[in-house]
Amino acid sequence: MTSVLVCDDSPLAREALRRAVATVPGVERVTTAANGEEVLRRWGADRSDLILMDVRMPGLGGVETVRRLLSADPGARIIMLTVAEDLDGVALAVAAGARGYLHKDASRAELRATVTQALADPTWRLAPRRLRSSDMGAAPTLTAREIQVLEGMSHGRSNAEIGRELFLSEDTVKTHARRLFKKLGASDRAHAVALGFRWGLVR
């Protein structure tokens, strides 16, 4: 019983993907999920042989979902779905263990070919390329506090203001800032905010 799980936040894309995948020989079941949380929630009870997952999704985001899914089940086979602008996210997802990716401009034929290949060869894996020099696959796992500080930055708050909002001293906020910069590889708060957006950590 070969089953494939399609995860994309847009129901239209989801449906289109579902239909496309269903035409692949050997695929008997195609299930869908609208976000990463749903995938993780259902993964315990209902595992698929292959997952197609959008990189850019609300909530967890594709990269973070891949990371969590693989830490729970290192054998999961995942192919990322992406648009050209998500290449950083794809690189991160592949570094985190996704088997490969499909550009959303891919033709139906390419999609079917890739899915066929991935299902036929359980060890199939795209050679990682274009990975960022720093943080090669290092999960930029920010703590709750660090994300709160990063969000404060993204709203234009100063360290002192963030401190007042979170009932912390400014110095503590600066410590969190320094640590999250290091984790993200950011050179300053503007860069950190940009990386936060690119990685789907903030919105």
Added chain:
Amino acid sequence: MTSVLVCDDSPLAREALRRAVATVPGVERVTTAANGEEVLRRWGADRSDLILMDVRMPGLGGVETVRRLLSADPGARIIMLTVAEDLDGVALAVAAGARGYLHKDASRAELRATVTQALADPTWRLAPRRLRSSDMGAAPTLTAREIQVLEGMSHGRSNAEIGRELFLSEDTVKTHARRLFKKLGASDRAHAVALGFRWGLVR
């Protein structure tokens, strides 16, 4: 001859939307475009009665495309397509003159109903709501230079570094920065970068 233009960067979504719209009574032609630039390029020669446009697209982005399209042709009827997270963008697009929006979770029925309505009544317009208090419909139209500076910021460059890259003095970069802050309503560079991402000005 009633024609509808569907603009979405994902070919899958585009195709799904095209098929859904084609089933609306009275619609005789559905054309598609993959990005805002394409829409603008073709708008001179080939105008449609209604445009469905994704908010989140690479390049120009839906909001900016709406703005430019309407400044070229104030009569254009546009409905935004969105996911929950784009509400700021939707608000901006509606403020800029889009007639309404469709959530991407909308059922096929809702989509058809909205398209039918928009086509039947040329004056149909969603009452703007949830607009941000500041910048009510004020177009954050950044100049090329300002966007370059903003991009530099998003890559973690200091003003001096941006200056070196663009062959400008640091003081000039600071001037561009100050002006783009004012236009965006940003309190500092981190905020500006965040707003740049939220409005699709940078990626």
Added chain:
DNA sequence: GAAGCCGTAACTCTTTCGGGTGACCGTCGT
């Protein structure tokens, strides 16, 4: 139980930022 990460906080020091202001030039629109 030692090592490591996290949350908290303080201190110093240097660099950078951001606001204010003024200026010159070119272009575009009216």
Added chain:
DNA sequence: ACGACGGTCACCCGAAAGAGTTACGGCTTC
């Protein structure tokens, strides 16, 4: 022709940021 706007540059100044360092208690993890 005038004004508005954009691109360029300069100077001043105070506030903020960021780097470095230290510290201490709590909590996992090995």
